[in-house]
Amino acid sequence: MNRRERVLCALNHKEPDRIPLDLGAGCSCKFTKYFYVKLLDYFGIKDEELEMCHIPYQLVYASDQVLDLLGCDVRAARLKPIKQGESYYAKKWEDENSYFYRNDWGTLYRMPKLQGLYYDLAGCALGDAEDEEDDKKFVWPTPDKYDKAGRKELESYREAGFANTISEQFGNGFLQTGPLIWSFENWLAMLVSEPERCTPFMDKLLEKKMEFYDNIFDVYGGLIDVTSEADDFGTQRGTFVSPKLIREMLLPYHKKLNDYIKSKGDVKITLHSCGSVTAALPDIIEAGFDILNPVQISAADMGPELLKSRFGKDIVFWGGGINTQSTLPNGTPEQVREETKRNMDIFGKDGGFVFSTVHNVQDDIPIENFIAMWETFQANCKY
Amino acid sequence: MSKIQEISKAIEFGKKKIMKGLVEEALAEGCKPIDILNQGMIEAMSVVGEKFKANEIYVPEMLVAARAMKEGVELLKPHLAGDKSAVLGKFIVGTVEGDLHDIGKNLVAMMIESAGYVVIDLGVDVSTEKFIEAIKANPDCNLVGLSALLTTTMPSIKKSVAAIIEAGLKNQVKIIVGGAPITQEFADLIGADAFAADAASAAAIAKAFVA
Numbered sequence: 001m002n003r004r005e006r007v008l009c010a011l012n013h014k015e016p017d018r019i020p021l022d023l024g025a026g027c028s029c030k031f032t033k034y035f036y037v038k039l040l041d042y043f044g045i046k047d048e049e050l051e052m053c054h055i056p057y058q059l060v061y062a063s064d065q066v067l068d069l070l071g072c073d074v075r076a077a078r079l080k081p082i083k084q085g086e087s088y089y090a091k092k093w094e095d096e097n098s099y100f101y102r103n104d105w106g107t108l109y110r111m112p113k114l115q116g117l118y119y120d121l122a123g124c125a126l127g128d129a130e131d132e133e134d135d136k137k138f139v140w141p142t143p144d145k146y147d148k149a150g151r152k153e154l155e156s157y158r159e160a161g162f163a164n165t166i167s168e169q170f171g172n173g174f175l176q177t178g179p180l181i182w183s184f185e186n187w188l189a190m191l192v193s194e195p196e197r198c199t200p201f202m203d204k205l206l207e208k209k210m211e212f213y214d215n216i217f218d219v220y221g222g223l224i225d226v227t228s229e230a231d232d233f234g235t236q237r238g239t240f241v242s243p244k245l246i247r248e249m250l251l252p253y254h255k256k257l258n259d260y261i262k263s264k265g266d267v268k269i270t271l272h273s274c275g276s277v278t279a280a281l282p283d284i285i286e287a288g289f290d291i292l293n294p295v296q297i298s299a300a301d302m303g304p305e306l307l308k309s310r311f312g313k314d315i316v317f318w319g320g321g322i323n324t325q326s327t328l329p330n331g332t333p334e335q336v337r338e339e340t341k342r343n344m345d346i347f348g349k350d351g352g353f354v355f356s357t358v359h360n361v362q363d364d365i366p367i368e369n370f371i372a373m374w375e376t377f378q379a380n381c382k383y
Numbered sequence: 384m385s386k387i388q389e390i391s392k393a394i395e396f397g398k399k400k401i402m403k404g405l406v407e408e409a410l411a412e413g414c415k416p417i418d419i420l421n422q423g424m425i426e427a428m429s430v431v432g433e434k435f436k437a438n439e440i441y442v443p444e445m446l447v448a449a450r451a452m453k454e455g456v457e458l459l460k461p462h463l464a465g466d467k468s469a470v471l472g473k474f475i476v477g478t479v480e481g482d483l484h485d486i487g488k489n490l491v492a493m494m495i496e497s498a499g500y501v502v503i504d505l506g507v508d509v510s511t512e513k514f515i516e517a518i519k520a521n522p523d524c525n526l527v528g529l530s531a532l533l534t535t536t537m538p539s540i541k542k543s544v545a546a547i548i549e550a551g552l553k554n555q556v557k558i559i560v561g562g563a564p565i566t567q568e569f570a571d572l573i574g575a576d577a578f579a580a581d582a583a584s585a586a587a588i589a590k591a592f593v594a
Contacts, residue, residue: 185489
């Protein structure tokens with residue numbers, strides 16, 4: 001079987017020849033800039049120019065050469081967006097201490113110059129909005145269209161037998177786009193105390209997301225195997241908002257969007273959600289998600305045995321290979337090997353598992369730990 | 384239901400808009416401001432904190448309750464002037480250098496303020512030097528909190544705690560640490576006095592320190 005067949009087999013809850021691998025390509029399975037440099041050094045690759053993929057998280061596109069060395073079964077499309085008009089909000093600048101950039105949504109990001117590894121949220125378009133009148137001042141960005149020239153890349157990956165993924169989406173999720181416009185505290189408070197301000201926003205967001213997928217499938221239709229919508233429903237301790245709110249207010253939008261995406265093409269849909277989401281997982285499955293990523297096994301009630309036994313037949317786990325909050329950054333290589341093998345044994349049974357780290361590989365991962373994980377995968381991935 | 388109980392319910396359910404009316408009515412009825420604060424407000428936030436800890440309510444409900452509490456306390460302040468019996472101490476808190484995440488830290492600040500501390504929130508990306516400066520500038524500060532969300536900024540917590548100890552300030556302050564990747568083990572390793580997994584636990588620890 002080729003790599004794509006291997007991935008699709010696992011996504012259909014059957015055991016392929018071996019557990020599929022995603023290191024460096026799919027949603028939240030990528031490398032930060034500083035880690036990638038260590039990986040290039042490990043492989044003795046000297047002249048590769050870094051290609052940035054995501055500015056806030058400082059993620060890179062790993063080259064095909066590196067992905068092949070790792071044995072990655074998945075490829076991520078480098079979509080070629082064509083902007084529709086001037087952005088009302090976008091701007092970049094710096095001062096003595098920080099770099100700033102404001103994106104099309106009016107969300108301001110800042111990265112400290114000293115010890116800065118990431119851009120983080122620093123301001124929002126409607127941070128001071130008091131009421132619906134103020135909310136109406138928000139200038140919506142327009143979904144990009146895409147250059148048909150980008151099809152060639154996905155065609156060549158398809159021909160070479162890779163599974164094609166896209167991680168891009170319009171805005172963030174139905175829970176998590178609001179915070180980028182109003183600030184976390186304002187949006188979260190609005191959800192419970194002024195939901196009438198939230199609903200019109202989410203209605204419009206759904207409409208624009210559908211337009212985004214129209215544009216994506218117009219150009220890349222037939223070449224995409226996996227899509228992804230990020231919407232962080234979880235924290236370290238439990239869900240961010242009540243499971244009831246997730247079920248009644250947020251997932252109906254996701255369901256409509258998922259149904260729409262599936263009407264456009266035969267794809268599997270990922271929910272990227274950090275944190276502890278177990279309490280909401282039955283509803284997440286009901287809303288039409290096929291895959292959960294990154295599978296934060298160190299969060300409450302997210303242990304591999306619990307997840308696989310309760311939900312393994314109904315959702316694919318894409319991630320969850322190794323704990324990136326403690327073992328991978330701070331453990332010994334031996335601890336990394338033990339945990340990697342254990343998680344593979346649990347998640348890999350009966351398919352429904354694509355191996356990756358829990359979320360992107362960051363700067364604080366020692367290269368010897370990453371290699372210990374990777375070697376353990378290679379030694380134990382065959383069914 | 385007494386007026387104080389109504390205030391308590393208004394806080395528990397985040398009814399910020401009716402707080403002004405309720406506080407004015409309570410004062411007009413002759414309720415002592417300190418009783419309104421302790422029984423109507425601090426107690427209510429304590430209940431909110433316990434519900435949050437038990438996953439009966441979530442971040443949005445905590446936030447609206449804290450906003451209602453803040454509104455109530457602001458309304459009471461002129462009537463409480465000079466009454467220091469509610470003050471347990473001063474809490475300096477911040478998210479450490481290199482980290483800009485603050486939802487958890489803000490919840491901790493709200494809960495510890497509700498528990499009776501005066502709070503100085505240094506914000507995010509707070510350097511070691513800034514923590515030290517703030518502690519020295521506030522000799523009545525008896526508790527310091529350090530927060531981080533990222534594994535990559537945990538070293539900043541370690542560095543700041545070490546610097547506070549080296550500056551001889553551990554006689555003055557207790558140190559509490561928290562954030563998603565933080566564990567009791569990490570707190571013990573770096574010499575912090577306590578680790579809190581959530582805002583309610585942080586408030587309970589803060590109260591216990593001065594009991």
